[in-house]
Amino acid sequence: MIAAAAALMMFSGLAHGDVAMSTFTFQVAWYPTIEYGPFYYGQEHGYFADEGIHLDFPRWQLGMNGVEEVAKGHADMGMDDAVNFLISVDSGADLVAIYGYMQETPLVLVSLRDKLDGIDDLAGKKVGTVKGFQYLVDYFRLKYPRLKDKVRFELLNDNLGALERGDADVGIFFETAQVPLLKLRGYPLHILRYQDIGYDVYSHVIFVRRDFYNAHREALARFVRALDRSIRKSFNDPVSTTKLFTDKVKYTDFVEGPFKDNEDYTRYQEACFKILHYYMAKGVGEDYGLMNPLRWEAMIANLRELGILNRKIDAERVFTNDLVKELYAAKAH
Numbered sequence: 001m002i003a004a005a006a007a008l009m010m011f012s013g014l015a016h017g018d019v020a021m022s023t024f025t026f027q028v029a030w031y032p033t034i035e036y037g038p039f040y041y042g043q044e045h046g047y048f049a050d051e052g053i054h055l056d057f058p059r060w061q062l063g064m065n066g067v068e069e070v071a072k073g074h075a076d077m078g079m080d081d082a083v084n085f086l087i088s089v090d091s092g093a094d095l096v097a098i099y100g101y102m103q104e105t106p107l108v109l110v111s112l113r114d115k116l117d118g119i120d121d122l123a124g125k126k127v128g129t130v131k132g133f134q135y136l137v138d139y140f141r142l143k144y145p146r147l148k149d150k151v152r153f154e155l156l157n158d159n160l161g162a163l164e165r166g167d168a169d170v171g172i173f174f175e176t177a178q179v180p181l182l183k184l185r186g187y188p189l190h191i192l193r194y195q196d197i198g199y200d201v202y203s204h205v206i207f208v209r210r211d212f213y214n215a216h217r218e219a220l221a222r223f224v225r226a227l228d229r230s231i232r233k234s235f236n237d238p239v240s241t242t243k244l245f246t247d248k249v250k251y252t253d254f255v256e257g258p259f260k261d262n263e264d265y266t267r268y269q270e271a272c273f274k275i276l277h278y279y280m281a282k283g284v285g286e287d288y289g290l291m292n293p294l295r296w297e298a299m300i301a302n303l304r305e306l307g308i309l310n311r312k313i314d315a316e317r318v319f320t321n322d323l324v325k326e327l328y329a330a331k332a333h
Contacts, residue, residue: 031255128168130155300315
């Protein structure tokens with residue numbers, strides 16, 4: 001854990017030109033994955049340094065709430081699921097999301113044996129879920145009452161293993177993590193995305209405290225410029241990005257798996273990085289980071305209907321496209 005004093009923005013000399021070098025602590029919300037590939041790539045190639053930005057990544061610990069770490073001032077910024085972000089806002093945290101890292105949730109329903117062309121194909125199935133996904137089960141039951149007594153959800157410790165053994169007919173997974181692993185193992189997959197059954201949320205957003213946004217807006221604009229460059233360069237250089245990540249996190253230490261060897265592990269990470277691009281570009285093309293205000297409202301309404309949020313949240317207060325729009329306006333000139 002980085003001390004609170006170190007979590008504040010620090011200035012240490014000058015970067016390129018007259019831009020002060022700023023250090024941001026960026027709290028990750030889970031163990032290291034290739035989802036952070038563009039950040040590692042940009043840091044390694046000096047794109048953040050070119051904008052006078054250095055990123056420190058405090059280590060994530062099991063049970064840590066990344067949103068709360070930012071809300072409490074233990075880190076300057078973070079990236080997490082938009083649901084967790086809104087839950088913290090609902091509880092009183094004064095946060096603002098400045099960047100939509102993924103344009104939709106990568107949560108999917110997966111079967112190894114039976115087709116999943118639509119929601120009615122789940123009738124008569126046992127669906128394995130894991131701790132933390134109960135709201136997805138609640139969403140399904142709320143939106144599809146006709147199937148309420150026809151689909152059996154069961155909390156499993158080993159969702160992936162249960163699906164492989166046939167102990168569950170369908171599993172809830174991340175298309176950016178477990179699905180490439182199943183494909184690597186040679187399974188024919190049948191996939192139904194939660195997005196396609198009306199679960200309209202942003203998967204991951206980058207956020208800061210409001211006081212930090214107001215005090216360091218110019219530096220955050222430089223961060224967004226550096227991130228944009230890092231994303232574009234890394235997706236044009238997926239082999240180097242994957243190697244950079246696999247050099248940092250060895251296959252014997254990675255949480256998913258097991259993998260036969262480093263070559264097997266590298267193929268897996270390459271597949272994960274490819275699907276990451278799909279979710280980052282979905283609906284916005286190469287206008288990375290932009291968020292749709294209508295989807296802000298839909299997401300908040302969905303979560304309130306589920307009872308996850310208790311109060312009405314002003315979407316335009318907690319989400320902003322300003323920094324991203326300024327970036328693209330400047331590029332257009």
